[in-house]
Amino acid sequence: MSANLSTSAESRKELTLRGLILGVVITLVFTAANVFFGLKAGLTFATSIPAAVISMAILRQFKGVTVQENNIVQTVASAAGTLSSIIFVLPGLIMIGWWNGFPYWVSFGICALGGILGVMYSIPLRRALVTNSDLPYPEGVACAEVLKVGGGEVDPNCTAEELAAGVESSRAGLLAVVWGSITSALFAVVVATQVFASDVAQYFRVGSKGSVSGYDFNLSFALFAVGHLVGLWVGVALLVGFFIAWGGAVPYYSWLNPLAGVAADVAQATWSHKVRFLGAGTIGIAAIWTLAKLVKPVVSGLTSAMAASRVRAAGAAHTLPRTERDIPIGLVGIITLVCLVPIAWLLADFSITAHLGDHVVLLVAGGLIYIVLMSFFVSAVCGYMAGLIGSSNSPLSGVGILVVIGAALLLVVGVKPLLPADAGKALVAFALFATAVVFAVATIANNNLQDLKTGQLVDATPWRQQVALIVGVVVGAAIIPPTLDLLNHAYGFAGVAGADPARALPAPQAALISALAQGVIQGNLDWNLIGIGALVGAVIIALDEVFSRTSKSVRLPPLAVGLGIYLPTSTTLMIVVGAFVGWYFDKRADRTAKPEAVKQLGVLLASGMIVGESIIGVLLAALVVFSGKAAPLGLVGDGFATAAIWIGGIAFAAVMIVLYAWITRLGRAGDVVPAR
Secondary structure: OHHHHHHHHHHOOOOOHHHHHHHHHHHHHHHHHHHHHHHHHOOOOOOHHHHHHHHHHHHOOOOOOOHHHHHHHHHHHHHHHHHHHHHHOOOHHHHOOOOOOOOHHHHHHHHHHHHHHHHHHHHHHHHHHHHOOOOOOHHHHHHHHHHHHHHOOOOOOOOHHHHHHHHHHHHHHHHHHHHHHHHHHHHHHHHHHOOOOOEEEEEEEEOOOOEEEEEEEEOOHHHHHHHHHHOHHHHHHHHHHHHHHHHHHHHHHHHHOOOOOOHHHHHHHHHHHHHHHHHHHHHHHHHHHHHHHHHHHHHHHHHHHHHHHHHHHOOOHHHOOHHHOOOOHHHHHHHHHHHHHHHHHHHHHHHHHOOOHHHHHHHHHHHHHHHHHHHHHHHHHHHHHHHHHOOOOOOHHHHHHHHHHHHHHHHHHHOHHHOOHHHHHHHHHHHHHHHHHHHHHHHHHHHHHHHHHHHHHOOOOHHHHHHHHHHHHHHHHHHHHHHHHHHHHHOOEOOOOOOOOOOOEOOHHHHHHHHHHHHHHHOOOOHHHHHHHHHHHHHHHHHHHHHHHHOOOOOOOHHHHHHHHHOOHHHHHHHHHHHHHHHHHHHHHOOOOOHHHHHHHHHHHHHHHHHHHHHHHHHHHHHHHHHOOOOOOOOOOHHHHHHHHHHHHHHHHHHHHHHHHHHHHHHHHOOOOOOO
16 A cells, blocks of 8 residues: 555645646736735735635646645745835835836846846755754644645545545535635635724833833734734733833834824834834844854755765665655755856846956955855745744844845955945945845745745655745746836836825835945944844843743743734734633643544634735735725725724634634534544
């Protein structure tokens, strides 16, 4: 029987032409929507799960479709949700007045070459962060569960009892995913009508000295579901970060530097211009610590990758398990070197165009070394953060801050003394250019390991997924420059001369990162904030180490604490709520007759919530683009805002209670076999 199963596994469809074509089409649409949505709202949405659902709906019409083929489609399309995050850097070149538009081949080269490097770097990291790691990978797990319950594959060798149990398990699991999706989608639609508020927020004065603070619970089922999937201690760490930021730092800095205006505006300005840099410092020191801890597993991953390469060279590739077959490490090295050649040409061309040609060798050599080393660093850190809280919530802009500060500092030390005083703008542009390449690597590494986790759970072949991701990178890179150019001409960016302030796209991360580059090179950046954040991170690291040595379960992940400081409360607080509710749900499930079955259905319900809201996010983004309205479905005006908060908050809580009660009954009633 095992031989038959092995033969079947080897011959099943996975990397197919129809799957690649469907993935490419989805990528084109989702990338364009994500670019606009990110420039307008300051965030992008993950596209893996919506792509998986669309793929299953379309490919179901064909014969011989497998879970692994659907997985390839979502792998290609997932590039749309991540590579589009390059918008957090590239518009900065227009904001500083260096570019007037987005030159196609230069922009394409940055995205494509950086993205392919991201795929290459994540290959040795797969064994360290996926195979030999207990990171939760919430979106990767959610996508795998969606593929399992929607794939419809049946093992022909199973017994009648196993078949019946599998059918019942799939039925219950599918119900959980479908109702989770429908509920979150409908709720998101009602929020878009503004009958339900999008969040429950309050900002207020603290004492009589001008201090302010506040909170913002985003009424998002997707964020709630991420909390359920990441678990209690990540939620606790995010909550600790929230209290550091909004219980201490925001009140303190708003008292120290009082600003005029309403409490909400003062609080947001203080957090954005002061406290967020504390979070960047905490993330930076936590990232360095994380990378230090990853040295051993990464070396182990490289060693096992080279061992696998030797097995192939000996003609025994068939003896490797399918789930351990990456792109050969030798080919990874060749592709990496091949990518560095055009990157060197881009750096040289940019240097000459910026009238820095006298120092082109120094700039190209230094730029290449920085890109190679920093790219691997951010690949490891972004992969870890994505595994911790998910790709959608991973603070790529925080990584961009660290990268641009590093690039600008090196230019100040190594190049600025050699140039005339008026060359500062050219150095800022070069720093942003190099950061954009590294950022493209970071965006793909942030997502690729999530996809490889999905592949691990659905028994996919890693090298086929890696090839699919390269396809997705190239397609996404092809559509991003014209989309950016179109939006620049149609709307412009906030703060750019000639742009209509009423219509201009905010592009908040690009504005922040370009301002940082200017601050470092012009010598007016407040380093104290980043340094204090690093000290906070060091204390958290020490606490986490104490917990790891004295307790079996209690942890305080330093990166998650940094995220709690750096990310807006509209993102973190609902994740915290989901983490605590998910923990309570699991504790109650332990008291049922079938605890694992009930817990598994909770995971599937959370997965469905991410699915529904993600798909609606894509559709609403497209509706905003084509209608030209910020709220095209709006039914009520600003006068309904207070009522919408109460109605939306109560409805959100009520729906969650009902869903969890239903899923508990479903788990108790059915003989559900937990998915492996």
